[in-house]
Amino acid sequence: MFRNSKGIFLIIILVIVGLGIILTPKITIGSFERGEKNSPLGLKLGLDLEGGTHLVYKFMPQEDQSFTSEDVEGVRKIVEKRVNEFGVSEPNVQLLGSNPPDRLLVQLPGQKGLNLTLSFNGNTVQTSTIENFFRDKIGISSTTVSQNEDTSYTVNLEDVDEDLLTGDTTSINPETIQLWQKQLSEKFPVVIHFSYINPDLIEDKSPSETESKSNDAEPTDYKFPTIDEVKHVFDSFELEKAEIEMLQGAEGTFSAVIYGLRYDGQISQVQDIKQSLRELGNLQFFFHEGDITQWTVGGGIQEAKRLIGSTAMLEFKYRECGDLNNVDPDIPWPPDGIPQAAWEFERCNNPTYYNETATEIDASDLVDAYPDISQNLNKPIVQLVFNDGGGEAFYEVTDRIAREDDRLAVYLDGDELVAPYASTGIAGGRAFIEGPGFTSDTTRTIAIQLRSGALPLGLELTQERNVDALLGEDSLRRSLVAGSIGMVILLVFMVSYYRIPGVVSALALFSYAIILLSIFKILPVVLTLSGAAAVILSLGFAVDANVLIAERTKEELRAGRGLLAAINTGFDRAWPSIRDGNLSTIIVASVLFWFGDRFGTSIMQGFALTLVIGVMLSMFTAFFASRVFLRAIASTPVGKKTGLFMPVSDEIENSGRS
């Protein structure tokens, strides 16, 4: 009995924990995150159940070269890897056509709605404020906003009205973007503080003079811009509203709160305003915050798509930074009044101050690039491997960089990826890049982007459409309801035919379902249609195990054993067949899993994995849960009525015989 109560306790705990896992929409423990938004019970759904993006690419050989089946298989592998690395769940990357295949099919599941990446200068906006803005002002009810590490915000918008989208329904049309940006800037003000300085004061101030002297100096008759002049400047920008104040007692110092600043996709109007303000006088100080600095529509799928299709013109450029120290004593250095401390950054990061020239390193020289963790630094890094020729060129470039304190700028399709420096010339063709802001996510992305330079064939997107879920939401729901009806009929049958063992089976099956779903959520297992079929099959096995046990127990009772003995013997007798049947199934499933990656789709593996988990668990519940429950009931007063432990037909038979 003691063992029994412990067993029941364990199962109850498992079921409660399982229920908790299933019913909690999103589980977050540190970096451990599980649970999907807006999917039933937070389970991950595959493309066939959830729908997703369906892309077809055409292989584009360079300069009319022919390509072989091996080439395209190479491309397929690269693309598959890229997509996998990007964290798109259960993608399908398949070759189409024959001898050699000429197209590539990529199916990316999930990703409902659109992702908008937003940044504001100064990072002063609350995520909830943005969420409320999209919900109330724009009218998109299912909006979720999260802040990224680089202080940008990711806004996920669902059920965006189709009118607002472009034809392929994956991006917002330009008019909508303009409208949203307008509304956003009307809601979120940009604050600018700026001040002018009397140029005479600067000239007067020479190093030889003491500070007190310059303070005592008579103010010259410099005329600061008036508030009206400043207002006039702002008026010329046709803003929604601009509140401009001059700071009390500080002539030439203003603050402006402006609404309706436009953002043209590259540079916000703030720079134009600055330029115009400069024309009024000697602008000394200009500070602005709250203006949009980034606005990209896209997200997981868009991002992955960009990576897949990027034909990836990878360029290694030599970046000759601005001189660190003054070369010509007649020119004030650093230039443009930049403080010495900031200059060290600016000289290599501001395009105004550096020059770039091509290097001997060719994109095709890069053999591999992969994310790694540095053993010494314990930081995420990107490992690079060059071929012999590339290795030599790389040594020459890094050697010069190290000597002259310059940079190696790496560009992908014209966008700067990284611009690392080198402390010494790196020989041997192997190197790594580290950076202060590198996370394992950034190194992974950079590695993918670097590797894409090695893509042997170009890819051109020829077809893109959003796939509806294979079943359709309605069909899926109806099937689930029907399945539940079937389950209820089954349980009614089990209870009315097998009676107490039937009730126990029902309890065991309930525990089984709860624990199985929670395992799926925790691992997580992507639920596809084939996975669902495996669940049904394993559920069938779980029922079967209970039927076997009930039948065996019945036989033992009929043979005249006492109830507890009959239950124990019944279980022992049923065990070999449950074990052998289930193990055979596990063998089949394992082989299918093993072979699964030979198939173009993930069907086999999804089915096999789900089946293995389901069958193992069904063995556990049938044998552990059912036994514990049955023995517990047998030890209560109900146990006195042995007939309740036998099927209906048998009781009649028995009473007939006696």
Add this chain to the structure above:
Amino acid sequence: MDFIGKRIYFLTVSMVLSVIAVVILFVPGLNLGIDFASGTSITYKFEGGDPGLSSIRNALEKSGHGNAVIQKSGTDEYFVRTTDLGDTGKDVIDEKLREIQDVKLITLATTSVGKSVADDTVKNAVIAVSVAVLFVMLYIMYAFRSVPESYKYAVAAILALVHDIVIVLGIFTILGIVVGSEVNSIFIVGILTTIGYSVNDTIVIFDRVRENVSLAPNRAFRANVNISINESITRSLGTSVTTLTVILAILLFGGVSLRDFLYVLLSGVIVGTYSSIFIAAQILVAWDSRGIFFWRRKI
């Protein structure tokens, strides 16, 4: 009940059905879906009015594609699947479709699938299933090592499994003709499920045989098998009926899109249950008493 005495009938019926199934698998063959057949599928949009299914079928017949699959996929969108169109085939179809009525014809998508994908899938499936079968045979031989000649159990279980797969394929071929069921990825899952079910069901009966043979080694083998069948038939039928209840419920009340998959499951469960009782166990007896060429001898 004496199941063993009537085994000649069961085995004969199954042999005949299997032969028929194999024959219709070659001619006319399974109705292959776009995933598995080579061909072209086009999604058309008729802007300005729905021409109706029959006029589209007419147009396709005129362009020489009478066997094309046409599905309505939206208010004015149609999905058309044909045999490989080559370079000019689509232009011919487009022309005929434009003749229907004054609507603007837009091609939303064209996909052509080569035969190699289908061939590879079939080849890989056969290899995977064969390896799986081999391992299951080894396992059964090991699990049944307590009874003499355990390899016979392994072979009998696998023969029953092959029988199930063949019959289900045959049934699906007929369904393909009658209600247009198509072989697609879900179909493969259905076959996999059938394999799992069939093996499990056979093993449950063999387990009884193993037990009875161990308990009464001196009783005639056929008697032991017959007792085992009688003892486990309630369970076999019980499990089948409960499983079928769930499948039927989904088939009757669930969404249409799962229909083909459920047909496979339905026939798989029925055939799997039948074969475990009437084929697998009977092969054991026949082999034991008459050698492997059991159908030649008189009982």
